[in-house]
Structures are given as structure tokens and as C-alpha cells.
Amino acid sequence: MNLLHCLGREAGLFIRTRSSVAALALLCVLASIAIGLGHAEVQRQEASIERVRALDVTERESALAGAPDFGDAAYAAYHLTWNPPSEMAFTAMGQRDIAPWMLRVRALALEGQIHETDSFNPELSLTGRFDYAFVMAFLLPLFAIVVMYDMVSAEREAGRIPLLVASAGNVRRLWWQRTAVRVLGLLLACLVPMWLGGLIIGTSAGALLTASAIVLVTVLVWTAVILVFSFRPWSSAVIATSLTGVWLTVALILPLGGKVLIDYLEPGIDGAQIALLQRETVNGAWDLPKEATMKPFFVTHPEWADTRPVTEPFHWKWYYAFQQRGDEVAAELSGAYRAAITRRDELTGWVALLSPPVAVQRALQRLAGTDVQASLAYEQRIRIFHEQLRRFYYPFLFNEEPYGLESLKDLPRFE
Amino acid sequence: MRSATTPALLVRNLHVTRGGKDVLNNLDFQLAAGEVFALLGGNGAGKSTTLLTCIGLLAPSRGEVRVLGRAPSEEPEAVRASLAYLSETATLYEHLSARENLRYFLDLAGKNAGNEALEAALDTVGLQPAARDQRTARFSKGMRQKVAIALAILRETPVLLLDEPTSGLDPVAVDEFNQLLITLRNRGVAVLMVTHDLYGACEVATSIGLLRDGRLVSSFVADTDAQGRHRPLDVEMVRHAFSARTSA
Incomplete structure (x- = not known):
């Protein structure tokens, strides 16, 4: 008898079991809702970026047109930076819920601009987002348990094992066929919504296949765990309780314990401290002799050391020099901040080795470009762009060039 | 390899140990095509264990079981393809x-x-x-x-294993079942039936064995008439013998 025929027979038996079909249908509905919500959020973010990009151009043109000099232009002109959602972002919002994906920056001190939103309390980070990654990482295992935990014990409790053995000949093969049907059911319930969502927004087949592979591995890992318990000579209730305990341990207790341990090992740095240090440095510079700002500035920017000294009470090049100094003073703390985030991310990776749900969520966020590294990479792109802005304005400021809009045609643009 | 003289079911010197206890102890019987062997005994005598060993769900600690010449432990799939099993509770998918x-x-x-x-x-x-x-x-x-x-x-299997098949059936259903069993017997099906129903067993069985503490303590074989048809066993005779054995 060929395998497809056997799987068809077992699928026929399985779909007549209302509770199992209801469980798979609910999983499919939850995955669909998660995909729908993710899709809506991606659309909202894309629409926001498009809308603000259009406004950004007109507002900057207006600011530049009204500016009397380059210092004023650099002060008034905002530049939009953005981190567009990837083609898989609809599956895992990850850091996009708590880290900025759109930031308007000026040529002033940057660190404060990056971290000024850190003082806000991102409400979503408290509850977490109901996205596809959450469903796959934390809910899918529960549904796998529901459809598989009593595969053997229910037959034993019904006294059907001898009849099955006498009929099937090789009952082990029968269990594998039944397992395969349940695995296929779980995969269909999980993957169909994702593929439909992906096809609607034009996600590449490669990305969808990679995400499918992650879901497949998730289902297989949990199937292996469930089978270890299912084949024990225990009652269905004991097996269900044991598996729920395993789920609670790896999905709740280990991640929470891991977080406590990570907080202890690497408490991290509050981004607001960076903003505060940079602001205090900048604000303090107003009260210092100009030499106290310009001397260290020329150490890091010797190309402007021979320009005319600042003798006036106020000059833009002094102003931008102490903005620059603000970033330089905060640079060490900012680097430590990023190193701490990276270290915490690495430690979370170790926790993921013990907690499949954490591993799945990280894998889907990595694929979706919404993980910690992607967030830091966007932050780094902002720094690079900001550096380009400074390098563009400094010659005009330090050489005290006359202001003209035609000089701004090469103004850096964030891409 | 099965020959014309190969018994449909052969149980020889069978010992089965479960949880450190001898459940079957030196059990011996065999039945050919068209024979019905009814195994009677009290609860825990080892009746169901005998059936489960024949299917291959339990392994003999000593001795052997062969279904059409094949050992369930060696060729489980071939053995199971040649037998059908009917449990006491007829556990179908509800x-x-x-x-x-x-x-x-x-x-x-x-x-x-x-x-x-x-x-x-x-x-x-x-x-x-x-x-x-x-x-x-x-x-x-x-x-x-x-x-x-x-x-x-x-399933049209040559061997049929029945575990308390008439338990809980009403008298009409029991009678219908017994007639059906006789039909199967006449078709050449070898039947091993464990039962508490002495009357039914005497009506359909070609031989009866009493199992006690895993041992076959008594057995009876039905006579055949001139045409080779089995006559029902005398219930009173069997009951008397069993009573004597169980009280011994």
C-alpha cells in the first residue's frame, strides 16, 4: 500500500475528529489574524513613511529657502531617515514596536536626537505584539500538543490497540502515518495564511520558503518532544499535564528566568543618560570660553584649525563645534550602550538554545529584519548619514561661504 | 513454510511473565482449520494474555506461538495479516x-x-x-x-481470535453470534475464543480448555458424527469436570 494512500486514510480519520479539526481551524484563524494585523501594520508604516517623506521634502525646501546663512539652514532643515519594513516584516514586528523606524535629524548633536525617544514608555513593549512570530513561537506548540498528545494513549484507553495491531500489522508505521498527518495539518494551518499574506504583498518565494523552513523545524521539534511523552505508558491526562509543564517551562519560565539573569549579567544603559550627557555638554558649552570648545574640536577636525578664530559672541561654527563635542563626549557611553545591547542579544541567543519559542521568535525576527541587529544597523545608518550632513555643511560654515540655494544641490539625501 | 499439516495456531510450552509474575505457565494447545478452541477460565487466569501473545503484543518468556507456522515475534506483519481479532468491547471509532x-x-x-x-x-x-x-x-x-x-x-483471515465475544450481549444476539461462528467454522476458519460463556462454548467449540493460573488444567474435544460434523459438547459433563477441577 503506498504512502499517499495510507496518509489519505489517516487524514480521513483525523478530519472526522471534531476537536482536532477545531484546534487546527483555530490555529489557522489565529495565524491569519496575526498575518492580517502584521500586514495592516506594515501598510501603516509604509504609508507613514511615504507621507512623511513627501512632507519632509517640502518642509526642508521651505526651511532652506527662508534661511539667511548656512548655519541657519543646517539648524532649520530636518532630514528624514527611515527604515522601511522588509518583505517579511508582516510576520514579525520585533524591535519595530519599540525602536524607531523613522527619525528626522538635523546637523546638530546626534546622540540626543537618537535617544530622546528612549525616555518615552513604549506601551506595546509591555504586552508584546500579537504577530505571526508570536503565534508560531508560543501558540503553535500548544496546538501541536492538543492534536498529538493522546494519539497513542487515547487508543490504549479505548482498548483499541490490539485491534489496530491485528489490523495494521505494523502499528509503529501506523503511528508514524498518524504523526505525519498531524504534522501536515499543523503546517497547513500555519503556512497557508503566511503564504497568502506573502503573495498579496509580493514577498519573494525565497523569503517565504525560509520562513516555512523555520515553521517546519518548529513543528518537528515539538512533534519530537510530544512523541517522547505520547509513547510513554501514561494516561492521556498525565501526558497532557506533562507536556503543558514542558511548554510552561520553555515558553515562560526559562525566558523569564533568562531575562532576570541577563538583567543581572548585563543591565544595559539607559539611552536617556546618553541624551542627557550630550545635552549637558552642549548646554554647558554656552558658559565656557570658546577656546574650551574649539581646541578639542580642532584635535578631531584638524582640517579647520587654520580657519579664522571665533571672536564674535556667537558664530555658527562655534555652535556646531560644541554640538560635535556633545556627540564626542557622549560617544563612549553611546558605544557602551550599543555594546550592552549586543551583549544582551548574545545572551538571549544562549537562552534561545534552551527555549525553542525564543529561538523561533528570534529566527523569524532575524528573517524579517526586525531583530536587535537590524535596529542597531538602522541607527548606524543614521549616524553615517548625519556624518555626511556635517561634512557637507562644515566647509560652508568654517570657510564662511556666502549662502546660496544652488550650493545645496549636493545636500546629502538619506536613501 | 506452511504445509498441509501445519496447524492454524500452535501454542507450545508457552510461558509469559508480566511484572515478575508467571501469567502463562507451560501452555500447550493447537488448532487446525475449521476448529474452534474455547478457552475458559476465571478472571486473571491468563485468557486475554494468550490472545495478546498470539497477536505478538506480548512476547513469550519461553516456549512458542505459531500462526500458520509463523512466529509473531519473528514475522509480526505476516502473522497479523493472517488473523482477525475481536475484543470484548468491540472498540470501534465512535x-x-x-x-x-x-x-x-x-x-x-x-x-x-x-x-x-x-x-x-x-x-x-x-x-x-x-x-x-x-x-x-x-x-x-x-x-x-x-x-x-x-x-x-x-477480512477473510484463516485465524480468528475472539476475546469474550458474547460478553454483554442479549440472548438473541448471543444465539445469532454462535450461529455465525458455526458458519465460519464450517468455512474452515480456525477460531481461538476466550470466554466465560460455558453454554455458548459447548455449542460452537470443537474443543474446550480450562485455564487456571496460567495452566491448562483440563480439556475436552467434541465428537464428530458420521459426516464429520462436530457434535455440541455436553454442558453438564464439562461443567462437572470444571467444578471438580476448580475446587480441587
Whole structure:
């Protein structure tokens, strides 16, 4: 008898079991809702970026047109930076819920601009987002348990094992066929919504296949765990309780314990401290002799050391020099901040080795470009762009060039 | 290799140990095609253990079981393909109808029975047509037993293992079942039946054995008439002998 025929027979038996079909249908509905919500959020973010990009151009043109000099232009002109959602972002919002994906920056001190939103309390980070990654990482295992935990014990409790053995000949093969049907059911319930969502927004087949592979591995890992318990000579209730305990341990207790341990090992740095240090440095510079700002500035920017000294009470090049100094003073703390985030991310990776749900969520966020590294990479792109802005304005400021809009045609643009 | 003289079921010097206790102790019997061996005994005597060992669900600690010359422990699939099993509780899938249960278990056994054969088997066991598409959850025990017997018939296996097949059936259903068993016997099916029903056993069995503490303590073989047909065993004689044995 060929395998497809056997799987068809077992699928026929399985779909007549209302509770199992209801469980798979609910999983499919939850995955669909998660995909729908993710899709809506991606659309909202894309629409926001498009809308603000259009406004950004007109507002900057207006600011530049009204500016009397380059210092004023650099002060008034905002530049939009953005981190567009990837083609898989609809599956895992990850850091996009708590880290900025759109930031308007000026040529002033940057660190404060990056971290000024850190003082806000991102409400979503408290509850977490109901996205596809959450469903796959934390809910899918529960549904796998529901459809598989009593595969053997229910037959034993019904006294059907001898009849099955006498009929099937090789009952082990029968269990594998039944397992395969349940695995296929779980995969269909999980993957169909994702593929439909992906096809609607034009996600590449490669990305969808990679995400499918992650879901497949998730289902297989949990199937292996469930089978270890299912084949024990225990009652269905004991097996269900044991598996729920395993789920609670790896999905709740280990991640929470891991977080406590990570907080202890690497408490991290509050981004607001960076903003505060940079602001205090900048604000303090107003009260210092100009030499106290310009001397260290020329150490890091010797190309402007021979320009005319600042003798006036106020000059833009002094102003931008102490903005620059603000970033330089905060640079060490900012680097430590990023190193701490990276270290915490690495430690979370170790926790993921013990907690499949954490591993799945990280894998889907990595694929979706919404993980910690992607967030830091966007932050780094902002720094690079900001550096380009400074390098563009400094010659005009330090050489005290006359202001003209035609000089701004090469103004850096964030891409 | 099966020859013309190979017994349908051979149990020789069988010992089975479960949980450190000897459940079967030096059990010996054999039956040929067209014979019905009824194994009687009290609870815990080892009757069901004998059946489970024949299927290969339990392994002998000593001795051997052979079904058509094959040992369940060595060729489980071949052995199971040649026997049908009917449990006391006829544990069908309750969310399936009678027909669906039959189709499922026949397909599981690799047996492709057509609709006509299926209906004929259900006719033979006397399951009402109106009940055949109903979920078996609504069935009485007798109705479920009929479906299970229809399955055994449809499998057309040379060996049939029955575990308390008439337990809980009403007298009419028991009589119908016994007639059916005689029909199967006459078709050449070898039947090993464990039962508490002494009267039914005497009516259909070609031989009866009494099992006590895992040992076969007594056995009777039915006479045959001039045409070679088995005569029913004398219930009183068997009961008297069993009473003497069990009180000994």
C-alpha cells in the first residue's frame, strides 16, 4: 500500500475528529489574524513613511529657502531617515514596536536626537505584539500538543490497540502515518495564511520558503518532544499535564528566568543618560570660553584649525563645534550602550538554545529584519548619514561661504 | 513454510511473565482449520494474555506461538495479516459510522472489500440497514459487536481470535453470534475464543480448555458424527469436570 494512500486514510480519520479539526481551524484563524494585523501594520508604516517623506521634502525646501546663512539652514532643515519594513516584516514586528523606524535629524548633536525617544514608555513593549512570530513561537506548540498528545494513549484507553495491531500489522508505521498527518495539518494551518499574506504583498518565494523552513523545524521539534511523552505508558491526562509543564517551562519560565539573569549579567544603559550627557555638554558649552570648545574640536577636525578664530559672541561654527563635542563626549557611553545591547542579544541567543519559542521568535525576527541587529544597523545608518550632513555643511560654515540655494544641490539625501 | 499439516495456531510450552509474575505457565494447545478452541477460565487466569501473545503484543518468556507456522515475534506483519481479532468491547471509532469503521479497518489491513461484500457482511451479522450510517457512539454493545464481527468476516483471515465475544450481549444476539461462528467454522476458519460463556462454548467449540493460573488444567474435544460434523459438547459433563477441577 503506498504512502499517499495510507496518509489519505489517516487524514480521513483525523478530519472526522471534531476537536482536532477545531484546534487546527483555530490555529489557522489565529495565524491569519496575526498575518492580517502584521500586514495592516506594515501598510501603516509604509504609508507613514511615504507621507512623511513627501512632507519632509517640502518642509526642508521651505526651511532652506527662508534661511539667511548656512548655519541657519543646517539648524532649520530636518532630514528624514527611515527604515522601511522588509518583505517579511508582516510576520514579525520585533524591535519595530519599540525602536524607531523613522527619525528626522538635523546637523546638530546626534546622540540626543537618537535617544530622546528612549525616555518615552513604549506601551506595546509591555504586552508584546500579537504577530505571526508570536503565534508560531508560543501558540503553535500548544496546538501541536492538543492534536498529538493522546494519539497513542487515547487508543490504549479505548482498548483499541490490539485491534489496530491485528489490523495494521505494523502499528509503529501506523503511528508514524498518524504523526505525519498531524504534522501536515499543523503546517497547513500555519503556512497557508503566511503564504497568502506573502503573495498579496509580493514577498519573494525565497523569503517565504525560509520562513516555512523555520515553521517546519518548529513543528518537528515539538512533534519530537510530544512523541517522547505520547509513547510513554501514561494516561492521556498525565501526558497532557506533562507536556503543558514542558511548554510552561520553555515558553515562560526559562525566558523569564533568562531575562532576570541577563538583567543581572548585563543591565544595559539607559539611552536617556546618553541624551542627557550630550545635552549637558552642549548646554554647558554656552558658559565656557570658546577656546574650551574649539581646541578639542580642532584635535578631531584638524582640517579647520587654520580657519579664522571665533571672536564674535556667537558664530555658527562655534555652535556646531560644541554640538560635535556633545556627540564626542557622549560617544563612549553611546558605544557602551550599543555594546550592552549586543551583549544582551548574545545572551538571549544562549537562552534561545534552551527555549525553542525564543529561538523561533528570534529566527523569524532575524528573517524579517526586525531583530536587535537590524535596529542597531538602522541607527548606524543614521549616524553615517548625519556624518555626511556635517561634512557637507562644515566647509560652508568654517570657510564662511556666502549662502546660496544652488550650493545645496549636493545636500546629502538619506536613501 | 506452511504445509498441509501445519496447524492454524500452535501454542507450545508457552510461558509469559508480566511484572515478575508467571501469567502463562507451560501452555500447550493447537488448532487446525475449521476448529474452534474455547478457552475458559476465571478472571486473571491468563485468557486475554494468550490472545495478546498470539497477536505478538506480548512476547513469550519461553516456549512458542505459531500462526500458520509463523512466529509473531519473528514475522509480526505476516502473522497479523493472517488473523482477525475481536475484543470484548468491540472498540470501534465512535465518531465514525458502521460502514466507515469497516472501511477504515479493512483499509488498514490492506483489504479492499467492495460495497456489496460490505453490505453482505453487515447482512450476515444482522445489523439493520438504517443503523449502518449512524455513528457507532449511539450503538448498543451488541450492535458494535456485530460491526466488529462483520469486520472479522470481511477480512477473510484463516485465524480468528475472539476475546469474550458474547460478553454483554442479549440472548438473541448471543444465539445469532454462535450461529455465525458455526458458519465460519464450517468455512474452515480456525477460531481461538476466550470466554466465560460455558453454554455458548459447548455449542460452537470443537474443543474446550480450562485455564487456571496460567495452566491448562483440563480439556475436552467434541465428537464428530458420521459426516464429520462436530457434535455440541455436553454442558453438564464439562461443567462437572470444571467444578471438580476448580475446587480441587
